[in-house]
Amino acid sequence: MRILYASHWFLPYSLAIVNALAKNHEVCLVTTHRALRSVDPDRARELLDPAIRVEIEPDTRERQTQPPGYYVASLRSLRRLIREFRPDVVHVQETTDPMLAWVWLRALSGTSLPLVVTVHDPEPHLGDTHKFWWVRQRMIQSIRRRADQVVALAEYNRQALLAMHEFLTPDRVGLAYHPVMEFYREFVPPEAKRRPGTILFFGRMVKYKGLDTLIEAWETIRASNPDARLIVAGRGPDLPQYLPVLEADDRVEVYATFLPNGEVARLFTEAEVVVLPYREATQSGVLATALAFGSACVTTDVGGLGEMVEQGKSALLVPPGDPKAVADAVLSVLEDGTLRERLEAGARGRAAGPLSGAQVAAQLEEIYQRAISAKSQAN
Structure with missing residues (x-):
């Protein structure tokens, strides 16, 4: 099978998938310089199976939206690539850039190629919307409608998609879980090891992540365990209001910046427990990373998080918004x-x-076959 796989933004999610697919199929990865930077531009190629063909779209900005000329050039290059590679199936990762949805819809217009779209978040997270969000939602709905198969990363998300879109039927929405992000283990510093008492809260600091719940829980943890220390690592709009409290505590370390892969690997290696006190969620790259490091996790039982672990066996699940339980x-x-x-x-x-x-x-291979079969019958 020839698979054209597009990952325009967060490449760590896709690394393990495309490498596994390349063992049995011909894979062409369409990505961007920005996505490569999310892995490591100097080592990205060595982390990919050498059999994978890589096509890099020349994005020019760090943020997701690009100048208009980028989308025109991208459309031309994708049409050329489709003619050259002649894929059996096209698999696109949904992003928050609505123009990329438009580009793929235009690139596939006039073709009978099966389209698979992975939906990471069926709806915006708490605190993630902005005044132009409706534009994104309109374009995203268009590409979901065009897709022969939509991939959900948890059964919770699958049911949410079916409830949201009347045009989606159960046979068109497949399930393929968020893979663990093993690639970070390639960057573990040799001196890194578990540090007793270390609690890690990691990721993008936005409202739904529940940092306020953790801070309240930390008061109890701090008073009960003299060896406990808290690491808060990441950046985002929800962090500044809590910085004065966090930075005043000599048992709290704050990394309010983007961290290179070596630092991410060190923090997860050193953490004795990773905590995810989320108010809501669909899936979690942070949880997928913690599991890759064999970390003990405490996570709220919201969205698809409870499907990624087993209560009492691979994590402890607690109710959302409950500092005492955390x-x-x-x-x-x-x-x-x-x-x-x-x-x-x-x-x-x-x-x-x-x-x-x-x-x-393997889950995706079954979804690809369903997409190919559905398109063949429709034609």
């Missing part, structure tokens, strides 16, 4: 070595099994 769960992991070892072993099992790149690629 504090109790974190303390139990820090203070019960047997529990912590069980969760770490369970995390490694999830990473090697149902959330591995190979397993997710």
